[in-house]
Every structure is written in C-alpha cells, then in structure tokens.
Amino acid sequence: MEDPARLLAAAHGAGVALPGGIPPPPSAGDPAAAPHRGPPPAAPQDTGDILQQIMAITDQSLDEAQARKHALNCHRMKPALFSVLCEIKEKTVLSIRGIQEEDPPDAQLMRLDNMLLAEGVSGPEKRGRGGPTAVAATSGGCPNDNSIEHSDYRAKLSQIRQIYHSELEKYEQACSEFTTHVMNLLREQSRTRPISPKEIERMVNIIHGKFSTIQMQLKQSTCEAVMILRSRFLDARRKRRNFSKQATEVLNEYFYSHLSNPYPSEEAKEELAKKGGITVSQVSNWFGNKRIRYKKNMGKFQEEANIYAAKTAVDATNVVAQGNQANSPSTPNSGSSGSFKMTNSGDSFINLQSLTSYQSSPVGANVQSQMDSLHHVIHQTGRYDTIVGNPLYTTQRIDANGSWQDATTPSSVTSPAGDPGSVNSDASN
C-alpha cells in the first residue's frame, strides 16, 4: 500500500507544478500552502518543502486536515490530474502484473464441483434414490438388511451437506463483507490517491480469488469426507447378514419343490425376492450357492429336503383337493412340457411320470411341483430310514456330468417342444 501522506503530498506538489502555473485554490489556515505561491522553486527546495509539509501534517488538527483535503478535492484541475495519475498507475501495474493474472478455468475446482453435485452434497437435495441407493442397487445389496447402514449413510451425508452449506454461506458472507469493505475503503481512498474503478474491480477479483481458494479447500475437504463415508458404506456392504427365517423358508420351499429344476425364472425370482424381502440378485446368489452346495453334499441336505417336500406336498394336496389347480406364479418355468431325462428309472419316482400328461396343460407347473414334493414324501414315508444320507435318493436329478437333470426338460420358452438332449438351464435365459 502506498503511503497516503506521501501521495497526498505528491498530489499537492503536482498541483503546484501544473503547467500554466495555475495556483491552488486559496485555503484558509493552510500554512503549508504559502511557500507554493510565486515562482516554482528549485528541485532540492521542492523536496524540502514536501518534507516540511509531511512533517506538518502531523501537527495539523483533524479539522485542518479535512479542510485541506476538501480544498484539494475541489480543485478544478483535480479530475484531470487524477485521471492522468490513474492512467500512469494503470500502465505501471499492468506492466508489472503482465498476463499471469488471467487464471485458466480451474479443472480441479470443476472436478470437485462435479463430484459434490453427483454425490448430492451441492445442488438440490436428493431424496430417496440418492448415491448410496444406486451403490446398493448395483452391488446387489439388500435393501432390508442394509437399511440401517443406508439410513446411516444418508444421515451422515446430510450432515456433511449441512456443514458444507453453512461453511460455504459463511465464506460467501465473509467474502461479500470483505469485498464491500475494501471497495468502500478504496473508493474513499480514491479521493486522495489515484485509484481507478478498474483497479477497484481488480482488487475485488483478487479478493474473490483468495476466497475461492478457501472455498476450494472446503470443497476438497467435503469431497474427502464423502469419499471416506462412501468407502465405509461400501465396506459395510460386504458385511454379510443372514437372511431372515422367512426369506430362507421361501427360498427353500421353492428349491425343494423344484428340485428337479431349481432354476427360477426372472418372474419367479422377483416373486421370491418380494416374498422374502430380499433382492433379485440375492435370490440368484442364493440359488447359485444352494445348487452347488446341495450337489456337493446331498446327504447333508436330505433332512431339510424331506421337511420342505412334506410341507409342500401337504399344501399341494390341499390345493388339489380343493380342485384349485391354478398355476402358481412362483412356478412359471416348469410347465412348458418336454421329456423326462432320468438317470435312475428304477426309482419309485418313475411311477409318477405317468402324470406327465398333465404337463401340456396349463396346470403343468403346479403338477410338477407336486410331483417333486410327492416324490420326497414317498421316500420319506417308505424308505426314509435308509435314505437319509443316501445320495441315491436325489442323484436322479443330477447326471453323470454333474448337470442338473430335470423331470421336465429345461422349460425354455424358446423350445416348448422340449429338447431331450439339453441340459437344464434357467428358463429365464
């Protein structure tokens, strides 16, 4: 900052030296003005005078100074002189600052802004389907089991959002206050020293630049906080939680009642997911795991299979007794027909194959389900003691290659006539 006293004196001195010898306006009680009247003094003398004036300033009372200032401001040549000084200063400042003043658009700031916007920290508040929801959905997360973490995430994100906005507001307020203050100060000073509006504007830009640096730091910290929160959430996502009893029940019921073809269609998966309060991908995972584990250790699952088979058989019998053979929505992919492909035709299960004539009817799916169940019951009631732990009981459904052999051909929608040579696959494919 320039010394106001010096500038003041310089302005005064310059006024004296104006071409044409225009005297400064008469200023009452201004002893310093007296030596300037008459012919211009020599340079050393001039300096001495200025120094004297400067020294005299401190001796002046406030009123005297104000009066002097006023006198200066009222000088008719003041605007012209002022603009000349401004011009000179402008040129000097520009040559010093050069081109470097112009900042390129900050890519880092843009990245931060974009991220904050994407995370829902800046911009309009996201309700319901925010970032975390998308994360949970894409990763096959469980909306039920993750609900605690989910709401926790939302609460924390909201907290971050709140802090961010309040800090941002504080910075903006401070910036605006400071800018106003500086502008007022400069405007005030512009009456006594050459400050052009352009310079004020530049100063304002500098202040904004400084504040935006602070803002960027705030944005950076906010982004970091969001990333930490997010990574914590993603870690939590991996934290496994066992399904509810209801979900396991529903899944097992379907699995054992479709043991011949435990590949639920997309619709069936959706329904199972709905019933069990889990996601479709969780249903898929469960069936994937179940098929593998069942196949690997059928003996272990025997008891479970019998329990569910009996349960389903009872239900099915009730349904049949009521004459209500409406197609079950949960068994959409076992009703399209096809030939049996048995590896163990000696089993009592073969007797039930006579029922396959039902398969061409719309109730085929339900019948198939009942057949599977009845199959279990037959075993349970007739040979249970010898069957428990005996893989023979179920190997009929898995061929030598380990592929799942169905009582029905994989009920592919695309091949309703059936393909005896095909290996079971999910009907949804």
Place this chain on the structure above:
DNA sequence: GTAGATGATTTGAG
C-alpha cells in the same frame, strides 16, 4: 477361539 454355515464376490465358460 474355532468350525461350520452362509451370503457375496470372482473367475471362466458358454
């Protein structure tokens, strides 16, 4: 703490 159970993820095939 440990073994077994279980849900999720990864990998590779089709």
Place this chain on the structure above:
DNA sequence: CTCAAATCATCTAC
C-alpha cells in the same frame, strides 16, 4: 448375460 465353481468374508453356535 447366466451359470458353475472356487473363494472370500462374515455370522453363529459351541
């Protein structure tokens, strides 16, 4: 994409 298979990571019962 779905699936099987292997594996990981966590839960749960003891």
